[in-house]
Amino acid sequence: xxxxxxxxxxxxxxxxxxxxxxxxxxxxxxxxxxxxxxxxxxxxxxxxxxxxxxxxxxxxxxxxxxxxxxxxxxxxxxxxxxxxxxxxxxxxxxxxxxxxxxxxxxxxxxxxxxxxxxxxxxxxxxxxxxxxxxxxxxxxxxxxxxxxxxxxxxxxxxxxxxxxxxxxxxxxxxxxxxxxxxxxxxxxxxxxxxxxxxxxxxxxxxxxxxxxxxxxxxxxxxxxxxxxxxxxxxxxxxxxxxxxxxxxxxxxxxxxxxxxxxxxxxxxxxxxxxxxxxxxxxxxxxxxxxxxxxxxxxxxxxxxxxxxxxxxxxxxxxxxxxxxxxxxxxxxxxxxxxxxxxxxxxxxxxxxxxxxxxxxxxxxxxxxxxxxxxxxxxxxx
Amino acid sequence: xxxxxxxxxxxxxxxxxxxxxxxxxxxxxxxxxxxxxxxxxxxxxxxxxxxxxxxxxxxxxxxxxxxxxxxxxxxxxxxxxxxxxxxxxxxxxxxxxxxxxxxxxxxxxxxxxxxxxxxxxxxxxxxxxxxxxxxxxxxxxxxxxxxxxxxxxxxxxxxxxxxxxxxxxxxxxxxxxxxxxxxxxxxxxxxxxxxxxxxxxxxxxxxxxxxxxxxxxxxxxxxxxxxxxxxxxxxxxxxxxxxxxxxxxxxxxxxxxxxxxxxxxxxxxxxxxxxxxxxxxxxxxxxxxxxxxxxxxxxxxxxxxxxxxxxxxxxxxxxxxxxxxxxxxxxxxxxxxxxxxxxxxxxxxxxxxxxxxxxxxxxxxxxxxxxxxxxxxxxxxxxxxxxxxxxxxxxxxxxxxxxxxxxxxxxxxxxxxxxxxxxxxxxxxxxxxxxxxxxxxxxxxxxxxxxxxxxxxxxxxxxxxxxxxxxxxxxxxxxxxxxxxxxxxxxxxxxxxxxxxxxxxxxxxxxxxxxxxxxx
Numbered sequence: 001x002x003x004x005x006x007x008x009x010x011x012x013x014x015x016x017x018x019x020x021x022x023x024x025x026x027x028x029x030x031x032x033x034x035x036x037x038x039x040x041x042x043x044x045x046x047x048x049x050x051x052x053x054x055x056x057x058x059x060x061x062x063x064x065x066x067x068x069x070x071x072x073x074x075x076x077x078x079x080x081x082x083x084x085x086x087x088x089x090x091x092x093x094x095x096x097x098x099x100x101x102x103x104x105x106x107x108x109x110x111x112x113x114x115x116x117x118x119x120x121x122x123x124x125x126x127x128x129x130x131x132x133x134x135x136x137x138x139x140x141x142x143x144x145x146x147x148x149x150x151x152x153x154x155x156x157x158x159x160x161x162x163x164x165x166x167x168x169x170x171x172x173x174x175x176x177x178x179x180x181x182x183x184x185x186x187x188x189x190x191x192x193x194x195x196x197x198x199x200x201x202x203x204x205x206x207x208x209x210x211x212x213x214x215x216x217x218x219x220x221x222x223x224x225x226x227x228x229x230x231x232x233x234x235x236x237x238x239x240x241x242x243x244x245x246x247x248x249x250x251x252x253x254x255x256x257x258x259x260x261x262x263x264x265x266x267x268x269x270x271x272x273x274x275x276x277x278x279x280x281x282x283x284x285x286x287x288x289x290x291x292x293x294x295x296x297x298x299x300x301x302x303x304x305x306x307x308x309x310x311x312x313x314x315x316x317x318x319x320x321x322x323x324x325x326x327x328x329x330x331x332x333x334x335x336x337x338x339x340x341x342x343x344x345x346x347x348x349x350x351x352x353x354x355x356x357x358x359x360x361x362x363x364x365x366x367x368x369x370x371x372x373x374x375x376x377x378x379x380x381x
Numbered sequence: 382x383x384x385x386x387x388x389x390x391x392x393x394x395x396x397x398x399x400x401x402x403x404x405x406x407x408x409x410x411x412x413x414x415x416x417x418x419x420x421x422x423x424x425x426x427x428x429x430x431x432x433x434x435x436x437x438x439x440x441x442x443x444x445x446x447x448x449x450x451x452x453x454x455x456x457x458x459x460x461x462x463x464x465x466x467x468x469x470x471x472x473x474x475x476x477x478x479x480x481x482x483x484x485x486x487x488x489x490x491x492x493x494x495x496x497x498x499x500x501x502x503x504x505x506x507x508x509x510x511x512x513x514x515x516x517x518x519x520x521x522x523x524x525x526x527x528x529x530x531x532x533x534x535x536x537x538x539x540x541x542x543x544x545x546x547x548x549x550x551x552x553x554x555x556x557x558x559x560x561x562x563x564x565x566x567x568x569x570x571x572x573x574x575x576x577x578x579x580x581x582x583x584x585x586x587x588x589x590x591x592x593x594x595x596x597x598x599x600x601x602x603x604x605x606x607x608x609x610x611x612x613x614x615x616x617x618x619x620x621x622x623x624x625x626x627x628x629x630x631x632x633x634x635x636x637x638x639x640x641x642x643x644x645x646x647x648x649x650x651x652x653x654x655x656x657x658x659x660x661x662x663x664x665x666x667x668x669x670x671x672x673x674x675x676x677x678x679x680x681x682x683x684x685x686x687x688x689x690x691x692x693x694x695x696x697x698x699x700x701x702x703x704x705x706x707x708x709x710x711x712x713x714x715x716x717x718x719x720x721x722x723x724x725x726x727x728x729x730x731x732x733x734x735x736x737x738x739x740x741x742x743x744x745x746x747x748x749x750x751x752x753x754x755x756x757x758x759x760x761x762x763x764x765x766x767x768x769x770x771x772x773x774x775x776x777x778x779x780x781x782x783x784x785x786x787x788x789x790x791x792x793x794x795x796x797x798x799x800x801x802x803x804x805x806x807x808x809x810x811x812x813x814x815x816x817x818x819x820x821x822x823x824x825x826x827x828x829x830x831x832x833x834x835x836x837x838x839x840x841x842x843x844x845x846x847x848x849x850x851x852x853x854x855x856x857x858x859x860x861x862x863x864x865x866x867x868x869x870x871x872x873x874x875x876x877x878x879x880x881x882x883x884x885x886x887x888x889x890x891x892x893x894x895x896x897x898x899x900x901x
Contacts, residue, residue, distance in 0.1 A: 058499040061450065062492030069483035071457040076480040079472025079548070086461030086468075087846035093462055094856045097455050098863055104447040105867055112874055154715065156547045157466050159847045244545035336473045337543075337550040344477060351484040358515075359492055365503050366496075379501065 003342045008241035008332070010341040014077045015318070015331045017348065019311045021073055025066035026183070026303045028359075032060040034187020036103065036130025037180065039123060042191065042203040047376050049123060050111065054375040055194040057107055058366055062359060064100070076344050080156075080247060080334035081318055088150050088160035089140055092167055096133050103129030111381050130187075131180065138179025141310055142172030145259065146231045147322030152248060161323055174222055181214040182303055185283050189295035192287060196371045205287050208295070212284035215302055216277055223273065226313070232258025233320040239332050247333045252325040259313040269312045276305025385742070388842040390853040391463040396827070397857065398455050400820055401864050405449030407819050410524055410571055411578025411613070412442045413517035418605055420513050424506050434598050435513075436501075437883035438582065443498060444874050448867060450491065455860070457483075463853065467834055467844030473550045474540050474557060475530055482526035490519025524574070525567050532563035535632060535830060537838050542731055544714040549838060562632070565620070566826075572616040573822065576783055577815035579610025580808075583790060585879055587808035590800070595882045604794045611787035618780050630696060631762070631836040635829035637690045638766045639773040640675060641665040645689040650675040654774075658767045663691065665770075690763055697736065698759035700837075704737025706730045708747045735838040742842060761832045769829050772821040779818040786811060 005013075035056050043049040075082040086093050102125040110122035146169070149162040188208025195201045226232075236251035243249060263269055279301025286294030314320070316331040335341060374380060416439055423431035457479065460468045468476075493515045500509055539556030540549045551557065583606040589599035637643075641658035642650065643665065652675040656668035675687055710727035711734065713720050739758040740747035750758075790808065793800035800808075834841040 058495035059492075061495055062488065064450070064454070065483060065488045065491045068454060068457050068487060069480065071461075072476065072480035072483045074476075075460065075468065075472050076476030079469055079476055082461045082472060082476070083465040083468035086458055087463070087465035087848065090462055090846070090848060090852055091855070093458060094859060097458060098859060100454055101451040101863060101867070104451045105870070108443060108447040109870060109874060112877070155466075156469055157847065158469070244543070246546050336476070337546075339554075340473050340477060340551050343551075343554050344480060347477075347481055347484065351481075351488075355484065355488045355492070358489070362492055362496055365500060379499070 003338060005342060005345070006242065007338045007341075010338065010345065011241070011331050011335050013345060014335060014341055015311075015315070017345075018074070018078065018318075019308060021066065021070045023304050023307050025063075025070055026307060027186075027300050029060065029063035029066055030183045030303060031186045031190040031299075032056045032063055032103075033130045033134045034183040034185070035190060036126045036187075037134060037184050038187050038191070038204060038207060039127050039130070041207060042188075042200050044199075046116075046119060047372050048200050049119075050380065051195055051198075051200050051370065051372050051375040052191065053107065053110070053126070054380045055191060055370050057381040059362065060107065061104070062362070064103075067100070073344075077336050077341060078318065078329075078334055079336060080245070080329045084150055084152075084158045084160075084329060085140075085144075085148075085319060087158065088148055088162075089143075089167070090160075091164040092136055092140060096136050099129050099132035101129075102126070107381050134180045134183045135176045138176035139167055139172045141179070142175025143167050143169075144319060145175070145226070145310065145314065146171060147233065147254065147320040147325075147328075149323040150321050150327060151324035152327040154248075156246065156248070158327075171222070171225060174218060174225070178215060178218045178222060178306065181211045181218060182280075182299070182306060184208070185211045185215055185280070185287070186296075186299040186303060188287055189283060189299040192290055192295045193292045194370055196369050198372070201290070205290050208287040209284055212280050212287060212299070212302075215280040215306075216284075219273075219276060219280070219306060226259050227257065230257055230259055231320075231322075232256055232261070233317055233325055233328060234258045234261070235330075241332050243333065245333055245335050245337070247327055247329050250326070250328075250330065250333050252320070252328045252330075254320075254322070254325050262312055262315055272305050272308035272312050274305070276302055276309055279303070279305050385842050386850045387848055387853055388845045390850055390857065391845045391848075392841065394463060394853060394857045394860070395459060398452065398459060398860055398864075400823060401868075402449065402452040402456055403819060403823060404816060404868075405445050405452065406524070407570075407574035407577035407815065408445045408581060409442070409449050409520050410574030411576065412438060412445070412581070413513075413520050414575060415578050415582060415605065415609060416442060417510070417514050417517050418609065419602075420510050424510050430597050430601065433883045434602055437598060438602070439497070440878055441581075441585075441875060444871060444878060446494065448871055451867070452864070453487075462856075463846055463848070464834070464844045465846035467839065470548050470839055470844070471537075471540075471835055473548060474533060474537075477551070477554070478526045478530040478533070478557070482523050482530075486519050486522035486526060488519075490516050490523060493519070521571060524571055525563075528566045528570055529558055529560065529563045531826075532560045532566050533557055534833075534835050535566075535826070536560055536562040537835050542711075542734055542838075544711050544727065545718060547715075549835075568620045569617060572613045572620065573815070573819055575613035576610055576617055577819065579606045579613060579787065580783065580811055580815045582606035583610060583787075583808045584810075584812035587800070587805035588879070589882070591802065591805050591809070595884065598883050600794070600799075603790065603800070607787055607790035607794045610783070611791050614780065614783040614787050618777075618784065630693060630700075631830065631833055633688050634690065634693050634762060635764060635769070635825075637688060637693060638764050638829060639769040639825060640687075641668075641766050641770045642675075642687065643690045645686060645692050650687040653770075656770070658770050660766055690766070694759050694763060697762040698755060700733045700736040701739060701755050701758050703730050704733040704735065705740070705747050705750065706737075707732075707734040708737040712748075733837075735833070735835070735840070738843060739832065739840050742840070764829050764831045769825055772825045772828075776818050776821045776825065779814050782811075782814070 035052055039049060039052055043052045106122045106126040106129055110119055150158050150160045152158050185208050188204040188211065191201055191204035232255050233252055234255050236253045239250050279298050282294050283298030283302055286298050317328060318331060318334060319329040321327040416435055419431060419438065420435040423435055493512045496512045497516050500512060504512065538560050539553035540551050543550045582602050586599040586603040586606065589595045640653055641656055643663050651670035651672045653665065653668050653670055656665040658665045707727060707730035710723045710730065713723035714727060737747045739761060740750045740754060743754040743757060744750050786807065789804055790800060793804060830836060832840050834844040
């Protein structure tokens with residue numbers, strides 16, 4: 001059967017959709033992670049805690065599906081990436097999952113009992129469920145940018161030769177801090193929008209300004225690092241964009257500084273880092289003035305810009321290998337088959353707009369500032 | 382060769398996390414539908430008591446739902462973490478239903494469940510009912526896509542091995558989606574979920590009636606649960622998934638194993654209702670048979686043959702020999718993709734490639750295998766006969782018991798208007814049974830799939846990640862500890878919510894009394 005879109009185009013579309021998924025997750029569940037991380041700092045009393053929690057209580061569950069869909073879509077469209085990354089980052093993934101498992105039960109079970117110890121325990125669970133994934137996602141991206149120590153054998157079985165603590169190198173920790181700063185800013189912006197005027201919102205504003213500034217500074221620092229000491233990879237020979245998905249067919253070499261190459265070749269891609277920084281600046285100004293729209297729009301733009309910057313810097317690489325560069329997974333050799341990519345695109349084109357439609361409806365129903373009175377009523381968490 | 386310790390531990394971990402996940406799934410599947418029924422009655426009659434009923438069961442639904450969601454997250458990533466080679470080998474096909482599940486079903490369920498709990502005062506009656514219905518639709522569609530993925534592991538249709546990418550690739554998505562095993566499994570699993578919820582509602586309501594608490598809510602709930610449960614229990618048994626058991630060699634083997642039927646019998650085969658399977662002697666002692674029944678349910682005909690274990694092992698041996706030929710062709714194609722004669726050999730023998738891979742357990746290169754190793758590998762295709770034999774009987778026994786329980790409850794709750802105390806007590810102590818039936822059902826389906834992770838395509842021991850035993854053990858301990866604590870908290874909260882009941886601590890508060898008055 002002749003498909004209306006050729007293989008290279010579909011691979012490119014699915015690379016972009018991978019970005020859409022990551023950004024979709026960070027824009028929605030990102031503020032849930034941010035609010036959970038902020039919980040012990042912006043809310044001191046039980047009523048304040050419930051106010052903060054209930055700004056995200058009705059919607060976090062739907063947001064988490066972005067994460068799950070991310071897993072499923074990577075499995076379906078980039079099976080090599082799914083197979084290599086999650087088995088390689090084994091304990092890191094386990095920690096993320098354990099932290100994320102604490103979150104739903106934290107929300108649902110916290111206010112089922114009056115006991116102070118009980119509620120204090122779940123507040124900790126929620127904090128861990130917010131802070132730990134936010135940090136580890138960033139650390140993972142920091143490692144991917146440097147190349148991951150894995151290799152593929154002739155059967156295309158992957159072997160990972162690095163430990164959990166190898167992941168905690170300085171650049172990866174810097175990337176982890178960017179992730180935390182960015183998502184906490186987004187969480188603070190959400191509290192500015194959603195929480196009633198009072199101490200929770202004031203404290204969120206005070207912290208959010210600082211994390212917005214920190215996002216800009218750390219992001220620039222990471223860029224400088226990439227330019228000066230930075231890793232990078234490129235193809236060593238000709239690449240068949242429509243070739244079979246077998247990473248070993250393409251020769252790859254490590255070339256320091258190569259991650260900045262795309263910005264020289266395609267200057268238009270500079271939009272991504274610029275949007276990231278201007279977004280964070282807008283968030284800073286908006287949160288400082290406690291203005292809802294610029295706060296949230298700014299933090300959202302910051303997230304979209306920063307994630308796009310990572311993707312565009314590495315393109316066409318998705319998961320470079322530091323151990324055996326030839327095993328590196330790229331857009332042109334680690335996707336699903338032509339037919340699967342096409343079929344999944346059709347499914348996405350039909351269902352993603354529907355998802356956005358009812359998500360929008362839910363936001364419309366829940367529109368408006370949350371009061372302490374409502375947050376502490378028996379029907380709230 | 383692959384270290385089978387890692388494979389064994391990875392299997393334990395998957396079984397542990399999947400079976401734990403499935404403690405919460407069936408109740409979600411069924412209770413969501415029951416909530417739609419209850420809330421529909423509220424919307425149609427406008428009577429407060431039905432709103433109280435809906436909200437009360439909704440609270441219990443919520444406590445259960447979060448753990449289903451929390452443990453489902455693990456499942457989505459566990460393939461990549463522990464079954465990395467599997468993920469590479471079949472991601473082209475298997476990933477699609479998982480992704481579609483997220484996009485089409487789980488988003489719907491999870492996005493609207495928030496409004497279901499928080500939207501009572503923000504939505505009109507009809508809009509809230511629509512939200513509840515969307516949650517029910519989402520969770521049931523979610524089961525559909527997960528079972529399409531699972532059925533493909535049992536009956537891998539619509540795909541072929543590609544030597545250029547060293548993996549299975551899709552040839553026909555329609556065949557994957559309309560896989561007959563998926564349809565049988567979907568109906569069976571979803572009905573089993575409905576039964577679970579019906580038993581749960583029936584048992585909790587019976588508890589209230591025994592204590593003479595919340596009578597208005599309990600009697601109405603019991604009537605709904607009894608009729609819904611009776612229909613569902615009949616559907617589980619009548620539309621059991623045995624019908625899919627004649628399609629493939631492994632499914633046939635599973636059927637022969639759960640019957641402990643060593644030799645092929647003259648059609649239609651009888652059904653063993655009791656027996657002691659003897660793996661050493663390859664026979665079943667003290668078998669008590671009902672004539673014709675197995676042939677009838679498995680082949681839906683009087684003349685269809687149900688094959689025995691021994692002839693199926695002989696088939697496996699032949700397929701392994703042919704699989705070695707396919708393996709050889711793949712190796713040649715890896716050296717030279719343009720080798721035309723190897724391509725032809727491969728096309729002719731690729732159906733048995735997976736059987737050749739079974740030999741990797743004994744020898745690094747299947748082409749070097751001895752006749753003895755081939756025979757050993759052929760016997761590996763026989764799953765654990767005594768375990769399958771007994772879990773099948775436990776599951777079916779519980780299934781028939783439910784029909785009787787629901788029929789009794791339906792008669793007394795609807796016709797007689799009140800149930801005798803012995804029946805109420807029976808309903809309370811029956812609460813754990815649907816969970817036991819569901820868990821042994823999965824044990825039957827997946828333990829019976831062994832030695833395959835994808836039937837006939839990839840042996841389980843080859844599917845694992847390149848991890849060491851310590852790493853897998855570490856996460857097993859981690860998940861067990863975390864899940865154990867959460868299970869205790871969940872059950873405590875569930876019991877507490879049941880103790881509090883629909884009207885708060887004092888069972889006959891004014892609202893409750895008023896509701897009970899309307900009731901009479």
